[in-house]
Amino acid sequence: MIQAVEVLIQAIPYLLGGAVLTVAAVAGGMLLGLLIGLPMAVAQVYGPRPLVWLVRTYVWFFRGVPILVLLFLFYFGLFQLFDWNIGALSASTLVLGMTSGAYQSQIFRGAIQSLAKGQFRAASALGLSDAQAVVHIVLPQALRLSLPGWSNEYSILLKDSALAFVLGATEIMARTQFVATRTYQHLALSLAACGIYFILTWVGVRALRLLERRVAVPGFGNQEAR
Amino acid sequence: MTESPILEIENLSKALGGKPILSGVSFSVRRGEMKVLIGPSGGGKSTLLQCLNFLHLPDAGRILLDGQAVDPRQRKSLYAYRQKVGMIFQDYNLFDHLNALDNVSLALRKVKRMPRADAEARARAELARVGLADKERLYPAELSGGQKQRVSIARALAMDPQVMLLDEPTAALDPELIGEVLTVIRELARSGMTMIMATHQMGFVRSMADEILFMQEGRVIEQGTPEMLLDVECGSRTLDFCTHLAEFESGGGE
Numbered sequence: 001m002i003q004a005v006e007v008l009i010q011a012i013p014y015l016l017g018g019a020v021l022t023v024a025a026v027a028g029g030m031l032l033g034l035l036i037g038l039p040m041a042v043a044q045v046y047g048p049r050p051l052v053w054l055v056r057t058y059v060w061f062f063r064g065v066p067i068l069v070l071l072f073l074f075y076f077g078l079f080q081l082f083d084w085n086i087g088a089l090s091a092s093t094l095v096l097g098m099t100s101g102a103y104q105s106q107i108f109r110g111a112i113q114s115l116a117k118g119q120f121r122a123a124s125a126l127g128l129s130d131a132q133a134v135v136h137i138v139l140p141q142a143l144r145l146s147l148p149g150w151s152n153e154y155s156i157l158l159k160d161s162a163l164a165f166v167l168g169a170t171e172i173m174a175r176t177q178f179v180a181t182r183t184y185q186h187l188a189l190s191l192a193a194c195g196i197y198f199i200l201t202w203v204g205v206r207a208l209r210l211l212e213r214r215v216a217v218p219g220f221g222n223q224e225a226r
Numbered sequence: 227m228t229e230s231p232i233l234e235i236e237n238l239s240k241a242l243g244g245k246p247i248l249s250g251v252s253f254s255v256r257r258g259e260m261k262v263l264i265g266p267s268g269g270g271k272s273t274l275l276q277c278l279n280f281l282h283l284p285d286a287g288r289i290l291l292d293g294q295a296v297d298p299r300q301r302k303s304l305y306a307y308r309q310k311v312g313m314i315f316q317d318y319n320l321f322d323h324l325n326a327l328d329n330v331s332l333a334l335r336k337v338k339r340m341p342r343a344d345a346e347a348r349a350r351a352e353l354a355r356v357g358l359a360d361k362e363r364l365y366p367a368e369l370s371g372g373q374k375q376r377v378s379i380a381r382a383l384a385m386d387p388q389v390m391l392l393d394e395p396t397a398a399l400d401p402e403l404i405g406e407v408l409t410v411i412r413e414l415a416r417s418g419m420t421m422i423m424a425t426h427q428m429g430f431v432r433s434m435a436d437e438i439l440f441m442q443e444g445r446v447i448e449q450g451t452p453e454m455l456l457d458v459e460c461g462s463r464t465l466d467f468c469t470h471l472a473e474f475e476s477g478g479g480e
Contacts, residue, residue, distance in 0.1 A: 125281060
């Protein structure tokens, strides 16, 4: 027991170093997912048919294949094939981002489609172009409505990021295992990993909730039930 | 009157889902005129108004503004035309995430490319014109129906339209809120705004309309001044329809 505590105290800074990498991968993944998902959602709702099919294919592919398989496919497969030497962490970030893009696109699409169509027509009637109506009317509302789904997506992606371990990225899970195999303190270290993941989830979800309140518009969107 | 019409509608036709909604509608509107569209629902009034702003693309026919035919397939010409033709919707369609001031100033900034300060000054002036100077910070959800419709009128007016299209602007309002909106529209008419308005507010129509177009099954089947069409002895279909409307309304009340 005392030994477990000693190991933990020594390992904590090392594990927290892993947490920094995890956060980098997840933040990068969420951001990449946003950059991929948002245009795809717009394309799926307003785009021409071929574009809609392209988006659907993308979404089906990334939703239909386990992340573990995608990690191997890209890191050991495609990236090797094209001689693209990037680190395990960067590769994991890319794969997480592409996968998250598929899921995020559907969060945004749902939000866009839930908006009242009349506002788009009113924007058109004022002389706004379709692109302007999307940028100034549709997206500011759709993004607000997407925040709860986005927060959910963050908590899922954070946990998926543990899979980066298999590529050799030295994130939380990898470091937990390194120390555990050396010290045999599996229970204590796994619990420590649990704790770190839990705190990261809590902080992220909390922060997004605060953001949601900050950008809330009176009487619009996700008002708390009273 | 020899002045050329500001808006000419020639042979407008539109089918939706294989069903003809408009069948060869033609009329012209003089500057400063108030044209009122009356008729049973499904008669094509709303589709006509939406076609006049190309929110629906007409299948056939032409629209001329100031003698110039509008080509809706050319974006530049379409967006320019829409700036000159303001539209008021039955359900207001305010931008839910913007307060009253931003609702009115957005298009000034994004379409007319006005600097923010100028756009907001103009927006304030328009809000004052519709009696909402003190409500500029309120969001649509914080406004009553009548106030929302007045914001939407201010929003359209800010673009300096030459013609306003009003699609049953009071139909979604509680009875006690109709008056404030009609007052604004009346003021607008007095200031010389050209308007095409679908409405069943017969008192308003009698006093304000220069001409009534009675629409049924996608056609204008009667056209004339309120005196011509609403005289008790004229036997027009318009009168018949309005009489039924009045009976229904008085029957529906307590």
